[in-house]
Amino acid sequence: MATPVNYIDKRKEAEKSQVGFSAGIRIAKNLGERTVLKTGINYSQINEHLKFINTQDIKTVTVITTRTVTSGGQTVTISDTTTVTQIGTSYYNFYNRYRTIDIPLIFSYELGNSRSLSVGINAGPIFNLSSWYKGRILDTSLQLITINTGNTQGVNAWRKNIGIGFYGSVSIYKRLNDKMQLFFEPYFRYNLKPVNVNETLVKQKYFTTGLQLGIRYNLFHNRQRYVE
Numbered sequence: 001m002a003t004p005v006n007y008i009d010k011r012k013e014a015e016k017s018q019v020g021f022s023a024g025i026r027i028a029k030n031l032g033e034r035t036v037l038k039t040g041i042n043y044s045q046i047n048e049h050l051k052f053i054n055t056q057d058i059k060t061v062t063v064i065t066t067r068t069v070t071s072g073g074q075t076v077t078i079s080d081t082t083t084v085t086q087i088g089t090s091y092y093n094f095y096n097r098y099r100t101i102d103i104p105l106i107f108s109y110e111l112g113n114s115r116s117l118s119v120g121i122n123a124g125p126i127f128n129l130s131s132w133y134k135g136r137i138l139d140t141s142l143q144l145i146t147i148n149t150g151n152t153q154g155v156n157a158w159r160k161n162i163g164i165g166f167y168g169s170v171s172i173y174k175r176l177n178d179k180m181q182l183f184f185e186p187y188f189r190y191n192l193k194p195v196n197v198n199e200t201l202v203k204q205k206y207f208t209t210g211l212q213l214g215i216r217y218n219l220f221h222n223r224q225r226y227v228e
Contacts, residue, residue: 007140007201014138015096018047022210028108038106038122041129044189046098046206050136052144054090061086092144096135098195098206103127104167112173114181120171126189128162133195140201157197165191173216185212 024042031037065080104126112118133147137156145156169187176182187210194203 007138007142010142011138011202014050014052016049016051018049018095020044020046020208020210022212026104028216034110036108036110036120038108039104042102042104042126044100044102044208046208048096048098048135050092050094050096050144052092052138054092054142054144059086059088059090060084092136094136094144096133096137096147098131098133098135100131100162101129102165103129106167106169108171110171110173114173115175117175118173120173122167122169122171122185122187124167126165126167128165128191131158131160131162131195133158158195159193159197162191162195163193165189169212176215179218181216181218183212183214183216185214186210187212 022042022044024040026038026040028036028038061084063082063084065082067078067080069076069078104124106122106124108120108122110118110120132149135147136144137147139145139156147158148156149158149160167187167189169185171183171185173181173183188208190207191205194205196202196204
């Protein structure tokens with residue numbers, strides 16, 4: 001079994017983050033001239049590449065030997081089965097997928113002129129509805145195991161729900177017409193609870209950053225966010 005420090009180092013060496021994506025729908029409610037409350041539903045996917053070389057990989061190979069024996073004019077076929085243990089080097093490549101469905105509750109303060117260019121400062125909690133995962137990780141003996149979503153034990157046991165996180169972003173809105181605005185929103189998200197159930201060696205939390213692009217559509221044109 002690997003030591004805690006060696007195990008963490010091996011995990012960091014083997015797991016490399018890749019570009020993920022997120023998509024969702026929001027609705028917004030004016031709280032004042034410049035303050036807005038936003039909520040909705042969001043799907044996110046974190047992608048990860050696991051590349052691992054095991055120089056002490058043990059494999060058990062079954063060897064079947066068949067021979068023909070002729071005696072007294074009769075031919076008999078005899079099969080022998082033996083088991084051979086081999087130790088060698090194996091190369092592994094896997095792509096892990098970590099998926100979540102969440103409901104954000106975002107408070108936004110907007111500056112500027114909605115008829116041209118405006119900026120919103122956004123922050124608030126994000127509530128996880130469901131989490132599920134597909135892939136493989138290293139266990140404490142540095143063997144590859146499949147991630148198990150559930151309330152079992154072991155390093156492969158991950159949570160179905162990761163609870164509350166924190167979301168922050170800055171939105172830049174560009175007017176397209178009287179009802180639509182194009183927005184760019186650099187953001188970050190931090191999950192407060194680890195994804196793994198067993199936190200003895202590793203508390204595996206995720207901090208993600210990204211850029212959201214979208215269209216904001218004004219359903220009630222006569223209700224401006226603030227006086228222009």
